[in-house]
Amino acid sequence: MYKVGIIGWRGMVGSVLIQRMHEENDFFNINAQFFSTSQAGESVRILKSQESILLDAFDIGALKKMDILLSCQGGDYTKKILPSLRKKNWNGHWIDAASTLRMDSDAVIVLDPINKDAIKSAIEAGNKNWVGGNCTVSLMLLAIHGLIKENLVEWVSSMTYQAASGAGAQNMKELLIQMGELSESLDKIKTNTNILDLDKEVQLIMNSDRFTKKLFSAPLAGSLIPWIDEKLESGQSREEWKGSVETNKILKSNGHKPFSVDGLCVRIGAMRSHSQALTIKLNNDYTIEKIEELIASANPWINFIPNEKEESIKNLSPAAVSGKLSIAVGRVRKLNVGENLISVFTVGDQLLWGAAEPVRRVLNILTNKTT
Numbered sequence: 001m002y003k004v005g006i007i008g009w010r011g012m013v014g015s016v017l018i019q020r021m022h023e024e025n026d027f028f029n030i031n032a033q034f035f036s037t038s039q040a041g042e043s044v045r046i047l048k049s050q051e052s053i054l055l056d057a058f059d060i061g062a063l064k065k066m067d068i069l070l071s072c073q074g075g076d077y078t079k080k081i082l083p084s085l086r087k088k089n090w091n092g093h094w095i096d097a098a099s100t101l102r103m104d105s106d107a108v109i110v111l112d113p114i115n116k117d118a119i120k121s122a123i124e125a126g127n128k129n130w131v132g133g134n135c136t137v138s139l140m141l142l143a144i145h146g147l148i149k150e151n152l153v154e155w156v157s158s159m160t161y162q163a164a165s166g167a168g169a170q171n172m173k174e175l176l177i178q179m180g181e182l183s184e185s186l187d188k189i190k191t192n193t194n195i196l197d198l199d200k201e202v203q204l205i206m207n208s209d210r211f212t213k214k215l216f217s218a219p220l221a222g223s224l225i226p227w228i229d230e231k232l233e234s235g236q237s238r239e240e241w242k243g244s245v246e247t248n249k250i251l252k253s254n255g256h257k258p259f260s261v262d263g264l265c266v267r268i269g270a271m272r273s274h275s276q277a278l279t280i281k282l283n284n285d286y287t288i289e290k291i292e293e294l295i296a297s298a299n300p301w302i303n304f305i306p307n308e309k310e311e312s313i314k315n316l317s318p319a320a321v322s323g324k325l326s327i328a329v330g331r332v333r334k335l336n337v338g339e340n341l342i343s344v345f346t347v348g349d350q351l352l353w354g355a356a357e358p359v360r361r362v363l364n365i366l367t368n369k370t371t
Contacts, residue, residue, distance in 0.1 A: 135354030305330030
């Protein structure tokens with residue numbers, strides 16, 4: 001039985017990972033050990049069958065005893081620990097949810113419904129580094145998997161609307177605090193107040209120094225933030241840059257035809273689950289019925305929503321998909337601005353298929369559990 005060390009299990013992605021491993025009975029297949037960067041030696045109940053003593057996440061000797069290490073601890077931890085382990089001749093498998101290793105030549109970005117053959121080939125070749133992809137990239141590729149399998153895509157413009165949870169648990173809390181501060185403003189206003197006066201009061205609160213915006217640095221509740229991650233020389237944010245480079249690393253690894261991806265990444269006031277408005281250039285003129293059929297039947301997780309008003313409003317939103325493995329895909333239609341252009345709107349829980357699920361599934365592949 002494989003010895004698997006798990007680091008970062010308390011955070012957003014780590015918590016979802018542990019939940020999914022319990023749901024799928026993954027712990028019966030491995031000897032799981034839990035590491036902590038701050039509470040080594042403490043006893044915790046993570047497994048249902050027994051308590052676990054937390055090991056020191058900085059103890060190279062303890063880490064080296066593991067056959068597989070799965071980290072949701074973040075990129076700084078990876079940069080500090082993995083090189084030290086490899087220098088000490090640790091030859092185990094490193095699975096990482098952070099972005100640090102994604103573009104390294106010896107790391108495979110894992111999304112097994114798309115590149116399972118590439119993962120298996122890399123295992124046979126002796127690869128040891130496995131990395132979950134960018135959340136919006138993974139969700140987009142699963143959403144348009146049917147078009148990718150048939151090599152129909154020339155390029156994609158992806159406009160993402162990303163939830164607060166993509167920035168972490170503390171950012172989610174800050175969004176709730178902002179919502180509360182806006183709600184509290186209503187207590188100071190008479191019920192018969194003119195709507196313009198009410199709007200003015202809300203704007204004053206949002207833009208005041210007392211409004212909580214320590215993490216986001218700007219109002220998110222009642223607003224949006226049109227930038228995610230650092231700026232690159234190209235004028236893109238790093239989040240936007242990831243859309244193309246990670247997409248094509250995944251596609252090329254499995255022999256799929258590469259295509260260009262670009263667009264804008266925006267933070268919105270949703271708690272959980274990322275949305276994307278895709279403009280897709282196809283390589284030929286296909287009927288809308290054929291396009292819908294390919295998208296809807298591509299993989300078991302697609303929840304295809306017909307392009308109808310009521311069904312779209314009800315099913316095609318973060319509120320409808322949060323906490324679910326299914327990926328909602330809809331608003332599919334031909335655009336009137338050029339030949340072979342279609343629109344697609346998709347929503348998926350980025351903590352599941354966008355983060356925890358791919359690394360959980362590659363762990364199962366490595367430990368020979370059927371996925």
